[in-house]
Amino acid sequence: MRQFKISTKITDEFLAQLTTALELHLVAHLLRYQDRHRTHRRKIFLTLLTFLKIICFLGIAAAVLSISLDIRLIGSVASIGKMAGSLLFFSLMLALTWDAEKLETKLKKFPQAYWNWLAKKTARNMLKHAKKASPFTAEYDFRGDLATYYRTKNEKSTFVWSRRIGGHRFSGLGFTLFYKKDISIHPYAIILHEPSEELDSCLDEAGIGTMLV
Numbered sequence: 233m234r235q236f237k238i239s240t241k242i243t244d245e246f247l248a249q250l251t252t253a254l255e256l257h258l259v260a261h262l263l264r265y266q267d268r269h270r271t272h273r274r275k276i277f278l279t280l281l282t283f284l285k286i287i288c289f290l291g292i293a294a295a296v297l298s299i300s301l302d303i304r305l306i307g308s309v310a311s312i313g314k315m316a317g318s319l320l321f322f323s324l325m326l327a328l329t330w331d332a333e334k335l336e337t338k339l340k341k342f343p344q345a346y347w348n349w350l351a352k353k354t355a356r357n358m359l360k361h362a363k364k365a366s367p368f369t370a371e372y373d374f375r376g377d378l379a380t381y382y383r384t385k386n387e388k389s390t391f392v393w394s395r396r397i398g399g400h401r402f403s404g405l406g407f408t409l410f411y412k413k414d415i416s417i418h419p420y421a422i423i424l425h426e427p428s429e430e431l432d433s434c435l436d437e438a439g440i441g442t443m444l445v
Contacts, residue, residue, distance in 0.1 A: 236434045239371040239384075240425045247363055250406035250424065251355055257404050258351035265417050266343060288325050358422050361392075370424045377438060381423070395421060401435060402443040408435075414443060 240246075362370075368385040380394040399412045402419075406426070409419040425431065436442075 235376075236374040236430065237372065238374075238425055238428055238431055239369055241367065242362060242365075242370050242424055243367045244363075246406060246424075247359060247366055250404075251359060253405035254355045254358070254407060254409075255351050257402060257409070258354055259347055261402070262347040262351060262417065263344075265415075266347070284325070288323075291321070354418070358419075362424060372423055372425070374434060379421075379423070397421060398438070398440060400441040400443050403432065410440070411443065414441065 362368075365383060365385060368383050371382040371384055371389070373380045373382070377396050377398055378394065379397045381392040383390045383392050397410050399410060399416075399420075400414050401411070402409045406424060408423050408425065408431070410421040410423075411419050
């Protein structure tokens with residue numbers, strides 16, 4: 233990558249628009265990650281469900297057998313009550329797990345809510361220092377694969393970080409995220425900037441691949 237510098241004025245309004253775009257990307261990226269592993273997870277889910285059904289059948293059989301035995305062998309009416317409770321418990325568990333597709337549909341709602349929460353949390357953590365320092369000017373100095381970030385405010389420039397960049401990137405409204413691999417779940421760096429064809433050209437020259445999501 234050739235030497236290149238880019239600077240952008242960061243304001244509260246800029247960060248508000250950026251936050252929305254960043255959250256939307258992170259949710260889409262996390263769902264893509266989930267879909268990539270869906271087949272493997274479904275096999276595990278069905279295996280665990282089958283195992284749970286077997287446990288339920290065994291529990292029901294043991295409870296019925298215990299209740300049908302002579303009360304003298306069980307020990308007391310209280311013991312029969314416990315066995316009846318076990319029978320009710322295993323029967324209920326079996327009913328809940330009997331329809332695998334219905335249960336799977338219900339369980340899918342939880343990951344969606346979790347990914348939404350995780351995306352918001354990740355975006356908030358990535359931008360918390362920028363929001364605290366706003367307004368300022370974000371300046372990035374690219375020298376080969378080394379990127380250095382400075383934050384300028386009240387005519388004073390402060391060093392923020394310096395790191396090697398590579399792998400893959402996603403460019404959104406007001407930001408570019410860098411991932412070590414296309415299959416990475418979390419980005420390792422973010423730069424805040426206005427759209428820049430020159431920046432895209434430099435990153436292409438450096439062999440940093442683009443990601444659709």
